[in-house]
Amino acid sequence: MAAATLINPANAYHPHNTAFSSPHRHPPPPSMPGMIPPGESRRTPNETELAQRQSLPSISEVFSASKPTYSPTTPTTIPGAQSLHPPFSSAAAPRSEPGPDSRPAPTHDDGLFRYPRGDFISPRHPNSAHPFLEPRDLGKAPEHAQLNGSNPPPPPPPPPHMPYPQQGQLPPGQYPLSQASMSPRHLGHIPPYEQHRPTIHSDEDYGMHRNRYDPSTFNRHIEAWGYQDCLERISWSARTVYNFAEAYGKLASEQHSGHPIPERLPSEKEVTEMLSNVNFMKQSLENVRELVQHSIRTEKAREGGRHKGQYDGDDDVSMYGDGMKQSYGLGEVKKRRGRAAPPGRCHSCNRIDTPEWRRGPDGARTLCNACGLHYAKLERKRQMEQRSIRPKGVEERP
DNA sequence: TCGACACCTCATTAGGCACA
DNA sequence: TGTGCCTAATGAGGTGTCGA
Numbered sequence: 394m395a396a397a398t399l400i401n402p403a404n405a406y407h408p409h410n411t412a413f414s415s416p417h418r419h420p421p422p423p424s425m426p427g428m429i430p431p432g433e434s435r436r437t438p439n440e441t442e443l444a445q446r447q448s449l450p451s452i453s454e455v456f457s458a459s460k461p462t463y464s465p466t467t468p469t470t471i472p473g474a475q476s477l478h479p480p481f482s483s484a485a486a487p488r489s490e491p492g493p494d495s496r497p498a499p500t501h502d503d504g505l506f507r508y509p510r511g512d513f514i515s516p517r518h519p520n521s522a523h524p525f526l527e528p529r530d531l532g533k534a535p536e537h538a539q540l541n542g543s544n545p546p547p548p549p550p551p552p553p554h555m556p557y558p559q560q561g562q563l564p565p566g567q568y569p570l571s572q573a574s575m576s577p578r579h580l581g582h583i584p585p586y587e588q589h590r591p592t593i594h595s596d597e598d599y600g601m602h603r604n605r606y607d608p609s610t611f612n613r614h615i616e617a618w619g620y621q622d623c624l625e626r627i628s629w630s631a632r633t634v635y636n637f638a639e640a641y642g643k644l645a646s647e648q649h650s651g652h653p654i655p656e657r658l659p660s661e662k663e664v665t666e667m668l669s670n671v672n673f674m675k676q677s678l679e680n681v682r683e684l685v686q687h688s689i690r691t692e693k694a695r696e697g698g699r700h701k702g703q704y705d706g707d708d709d710v711s712m713y714g715d716g717m718k719q720s721y722g723l724g725e726v727k728k729r730r731g732r733a734a735p736p737g738r739c740h741s742c743n744r745i746d747t748p749e750w751r752r753g754p755d756g757a758r759t760l761c762n763a764c765g766l767h768y769a770k771l772e773r774k775r776q777m778e779q780r781s782i783r784p785k786g787v788e789e790r791p
Numbered sequence: 792t793c794g795a796c797a798c799c800t801c802a803t804t805a806g807g808c809a810c811a
Numbered sequence: 812t813g814t815g816c817c818t819a820a821t822g823a824g825g826t827g828t829c830g831a
Contacts, residue, residue, distance in 0.1 A: 763795065766797095
């Protein structure tokens, strides 16, 4: 099915896809020595490049790290301006023109296992090479990245002036929130949250890539692009709202009183913008739905009556990748259970192939086998430490 | 010796189906 | 139509192997 092919993350996030490679070439943070490209096994022949290996922080690293601290959510970059024009003109809701490259990063306060959650959704985003970022790493220089000798990464672009986070705390490639988007009365108090829309691709961008596509498949490329772009925008909007809630939620939790302090509440404009984001998300989701429906209709028309009565898999298509379906004949496809589909890409190392998908901080089947095992180990150790810290009687709760 | 990871195993979940 | 059973599929921990 074309739709399945188009939306298959394994296709969209293929490690060799140039769109996936980081145009920014930001070096991985020092806590992640030896990043390896996505999909590359640790047993690749080029094992000499140990320094390039992408792995989770070691346990000792993790537990020697500073205790969980609030890591201000900072937008990262979106190289979106290199793509086609979105077919969903309606989705390109006119918003304040985002910065050249702005994109939010998730906030993980556990301090143990963090990664750019959204990068799964936005494969074009380069910062997916920075999984499990920890606050202690944010200001460090990317020393190890230069060990390779090739392509020394350029220094991250200077962030625009922002009241916070403190200078030098931003990881490479992440930009603080623009000051204009912040309520003036909050300056210096409110953790930033992303308020920039992802770049809406322009006609010029579209033109730049137009000649790449065969006219016969042009529409399909447009669809694929629009799908990704919509997801990207949905992802962005969701994170914006999330970050907004996180930021003000944290403030609220710090107030230690039941009554909100007016100075620490969001401005009405900010709330309105969040509402606008929600609408924006809704619009984009509707566009995605249209695309899916159209794709299904198209595919059914093409298939004709070939599989008439054999499989009506409208509900099943999007949940599992092609690989999962191959084991079934068309006539024996069963309704799949409503569980998490394989992400198609490890949320940590971006690997797309793994013998097994494992549970991660983002939920079931969000990590590859290796990362999942590592994460599980970290979690176990963390829980053990917590138990050892907690007084007896408090610990055991199912 | 230790860390990382592929593979194994088992408990859990949810869809399908028979039956009252 | 509701309920209970069966079973495929999944989730996740455990174990063995390999390499540093």
